[in-house]
Amino acid sequence: MEKSRTISEIKTSFIRTQIRILSASIAPQEGWRDFAPDTEDDLSDKVVDEVVQKLNTTLKQHNRVVYSSQAIQHVARQIENLYWESVKSEVLSPSQNSTGVEIGSDLSNNSVIEKLPSQYRGDDLPPEEKERYKMLYERLVALDNRRQEKQKQLAQYKQLEALLEPFKNPQENIQPNLLTRDGELVREIDKMRIYHVTLNELHLDLTHLLEGAPARETSRAHRESMTTNGNNAAAMGNYMENSPNVVNMANMSRQSMSPSPSQMNGNGGGGGGGGAGGGGNGMGNNNNNMMMNGLPMNAGHQMDLNNLYDMVVEFSDILKNNREMTRGIVQSAEEIMRRSTVEGTSPDIHQVSGEISAARIAELERALARERRTVEALEREQIENTSLIGEFETSMGIMVEQIRNYCQNNNMYFLAQKKEFNALLQAERDAHLSSRLDRDHWHAQTMRLAEMLRTAYRLRCEEDQAPTTIIQALQSEVRALRSAVGLEPEKPEEETGYEFLKDLSPPVVD
Secondary structure, three states, X not given: OOOOOOHHHHHHHHHHHHHHHHOOOOOOOOOHHHHOOHHHOOOOHHHHHHHHHHHHHHHHHHHHHHOOHHHHXXXXXXXXXXXXXXXXXXXXXXXXXXXOOOOOOOOXXXXXXXXXXXXOOOOXXXXXXXXXXXXXXXXXXXXXXXXXXXXXXXXHHHHHHHHOHXXXXXXXXXXXXXXXXXXXXXXXXXXHHHHHHHHHHHHHHHHHHHHOOOOHHHHHHHHHHHOOOOOHHHHHHHHHHHOOOOOOOOOOOOOOOOOOHHHHHHHOOOOOOHHHHHHHHHHHHHHHHHHHOOOOOOOOHHHHHHHHHHHHHHHHHHHHHHHHHHHHHHHHHHHHHHHHHHHOOOHHHHHHHHHHHHHHHHHHHHHHHHHHHHHHHHHHHHHHHHHHHHHHHHHHHHHHHHHHHHHHHHHHHHHHHHHHHHHHHHHHHHHHHHHHHHHHHHHHHHHHHHHHHHHHHHHHHHHHHHHXXXXXXXXXXXXXXXXXXXXXXXXXXXXXXXXXHOOOOOOOOO
16 A cells, blocks of 8 residues: 555655654653752742643644645655656666666656666566566556557547537427428418419419319319418429429429438539529538538538428429419410411400400419519529528638637636746745745744753853852851951951852841
8 A cells, every 4th residue: 555655645644744743742751840950949830831831832833834734745745856856867867777767656657657668677687587577568568558549539539529519408409400390481482382373273264264164163272272281392293283284294303302412512402493503502502611611510400401402492393383384374375366366266255365365364474474573582582591691601600710719718818827826826835935944943043042041041150159158158257256256247348258249138147
């Protein structure tokens, strides 16, 4: 377990152990009074306990401030850096013949593996052990290469996972972006279906007037079926194939409903009408522009393009059917006029034909012109919408790229600020720790000086105590002798040795 720990952890544990030893409470030993000077006999146990308690409190506060966790980690990191610097100097120094790393180094680190020698250069091992070291070194290098490859694969998989993140919740991320059935283009196509039914009614009315065939109910039923939300395209196709007096409608070519991406990029809308072909080419160019911009396709975008293309193809079929039906109506009217003129029909029929030729056909031509103008306007709107979609996609690509660059720059600026702040904080911690260490050093020097002064003063007092005692004894003897011979006692300032005894208590007169 000890070998698996790093240098920083080992040194941190060692420093904390030493701090706990230094932070232990101090207590006086038993019988300390036997070793104390005589002048301290009057100290009570209560005073000594209070002084020891205050000393322990001050010591704990000092250790808590000086030996903080930050200071411990800082010292441990410095020791670890010194270890690594010594290892680097030993490896890179030309005077050293041995290379390698210390025991306990992390062999999963690529830099440590690169420092290992390929062959053991010492002479303290037999050839078998040297060969075993070489095999282990080659195996370690191979495993490290495999680990680096796996790390690259893991990074690629994480990148793919990040790209697939928008598809995790399709109900919220994909479904709202799909084209709905009640969109603008769908409503326009429904209007064109109604116009188509109106033209069919006009054709049936003309046929009814000329041949007397009941077709009003059928046209009404067909209009009701065309205005529903069912399969209108199929119903329209069947009706147009079964309609009378419509030439070349049964053999009309039909287009595929859903193009592939290659077809859209290659030739756009395929073989539809003029408006449909232009719309297809616009979608292909937009798709190419979108793919050339290098932006990822939005969720549901391909499905929207397929649906839009289906609608455009259906719209082109309707336009083509309208053109064919109008051409058939005009040809039928001309044929009726020729028959009535050549064969000599009855006045009623001739009158009816004249009325149809003069008024009804003019009205039909005006309606057809209006429908053509409407179709042209819709085609122009379709081209404009396609160009707007392309411009919108290009603008969105530019906006996304700018937002991505802004976020990246903002993130890098934040990281730079964080790095600068950490550097300033570390410098402030180092300065604070240095000031604490200086203060502790000078405090220790001051305490040492005070102890030396107290010791000097105590020695000075003990040095003057013996002469003072001798002088006091001699002065007492002088007083006793003067009293014995009957001499008057001397004044204190006149006595010999007064300059030594003046600071002491006054002499006792016997």
